[in-house]
Amino acid sequence: MTQFLQTLFDGVTVGCLYALIALGYTMVYGILKFINFAHSDVFALGVWMSITIAAWLGVGAADQPAPAWYMGALVLLGTMAFCGFVGFVIERVAYKPLRKAPRLNVLITAIGVSLLLQNIGQQKFAFGPYPKSMPKLLEGGALFTIADVQVRTSDVAVIGTALALMAALQFLIYRTKLGSAMRAVSFNTRNASLMGINVDRVISFTFVVGTMLAAAAGFLYGLKYEGQAKQTADSMWVMLGLKAFVAAVVGGIGNVRGAVLGGLLIGLIEFFGVAYVSSQFRDAYVFAILIVVLLFKPEGVLGRATVEKV
């Protein structure tokens, strides 16, 4: 029972991270109809920026006590702001000139952006080619223990922040004018521009929001895995991004709620597979689910249930 609850809890925590990254994939797909390959690198950038910003603020050294919570929040906001800006530049420089080009061109450009980010990231003037230690922004250890299950402070912070961001996104999309514009553009770009919507601005905005969510996921990743972050060109970031992408597809790509559901589903399947079946096939569980979904419900679990796309 303890093992079941602990696995459930860990699966949900990691699922929340996948969901945050998946939201970026799904939002960009919904509005631009292409897969942003560079998204997992923005996530890695988020991890490394939170390390950099924490060091710059002088907090998070391993031998110091954890700083006050608002310093952590400051690191989060700084990371999101910086990555949002990077996302804005990427969209403006790499994708906007290709708005009318065939989809394949954009796809290949995205691969180029991905490699560019990875390789700039591991240069000495950027983050360097060696793994670095994550900043310590929260006291380690368990917040409380239920039925021998360790509920860690960091995990509670991860789930809490992720849920808050998802709620904010939900509000943005369904309760604001900008959100209506985003939905309109995803329905039909040309008609939306006939209605007086500045399509380019909406696309830019969607891109920045998706990027900021990935940056937040990067920050939370650092909070959860307080050990070491590998250099930006390590294959682990691609693998994490891939799993989040699978989450977006499983949930129904282009569908915001589907991305959240898919993220949680993938996290739980991964953790229960490892804990109860065999730890040999960790990544295989995730991709097996992708194959099953593509075979039997290629539009994804929530692909058709809600028509709105962002």
Place this chain on the structure above:
Amino acid sequence: MNLIARTAATLMVGFGLALSGCGKNENGGSTPAANKPAETPAAASSEIIIGHYASLTGSEATFGISTDNGIKMAVEEQNKAGGINGKQIKLVTLDNQGKPQETQTVVTRLIEEQKVVALLGEVASSRSLAGAPIAQRKGVPMISPSSTNPDVTAVGDMISRVCFIDPFQGFVGAKFAAENLKLKRGATLYNRAQAYSSGLNTNFKEAFTKLGGEIVSEQAYSDGDNDFSAQLTAIRGQNPDFIYVPGYYTEVVNIARQARKLGLSVPLIGGDGWDSEELKNAGDALNNCYFSNHYSQEDTRPEVQEFVKKYQQQYDGKVPDGLAALGYDAARLLFNAMGRATSLSGKDLAKAINETKNFAGVTGNISIDANRNPTKDAVVLEVVNGQPKYKATIKP
């Protein structure tokens, strides 16, 4: 979901797999020598060029850097003492970024472009296994300083090493757990993607069961995994006395921290893959944990003390880890063989290396056996606040 998305999904999965192998640009070696153009044959005759391929960057960067430091020291000493038969030695180090695919490229470059007479490398067995077949095929002798997987030297007669091998290292871990710590129930957590880790896991299990212990849980992870909580939760459910973690230091730091968070306070025991100054990142999570290694810098033998002193003078007071000592030994054994060899052709040099008997190295007396592996003692070190301290010596 439509056709585009589905195609993109397929593309992306394929792309991710391909990318895991080719993410980085080549940025060459870090030694000044590596940046110079290839030597002309005329220059090559007045000096002997040896190649070193290592992970100077990447996840296991400290492995490559330590080894390279040790080798550089040996080269400088030898050159100061007059080189070999009047010829100076030139070391060319190339970075493989810790990747097997990149290793094949740099080994080929060392042999084809630099025309090295001998190769030193690698630390990680998977990468030695990538480089060894090329060295064997081209007839260039290769000495691995610290790859412990038995398969490395089985590649052929050109390949030898100066460290002990995993069947012995697994036995050391098992014997230490069963006899020194008197533990009965073991669990293991290993990296199935690394030849070193999965080989050592098998060897440990065999040895520990033979010594009367019981393996209650066996869990695996892969390169790039950073979350071990599912495996550790499964291990916790079996209540083991200790966990054997034959991984590399980056993973071990994270495994230890996550285990302690889950309330698993049993000792972790590992192998020489733990040997890195970066263990300090674990804080107190690795206290009461042990790993088998090739030497201890606290050893009072004069060879060791002199080596530690010289190394600290040269590298700003850094304490040499086992990899630096093995790099130093591998280079010195190579120079010793060069002095004895009838010529520096691949065959003669390999013969001289393989005939080495009772070579007094920093990491112990090295005699190369018929399988081109040395037989040596191992030490077990205890981690105290991230610093390794001598605990025990285990004999073969």
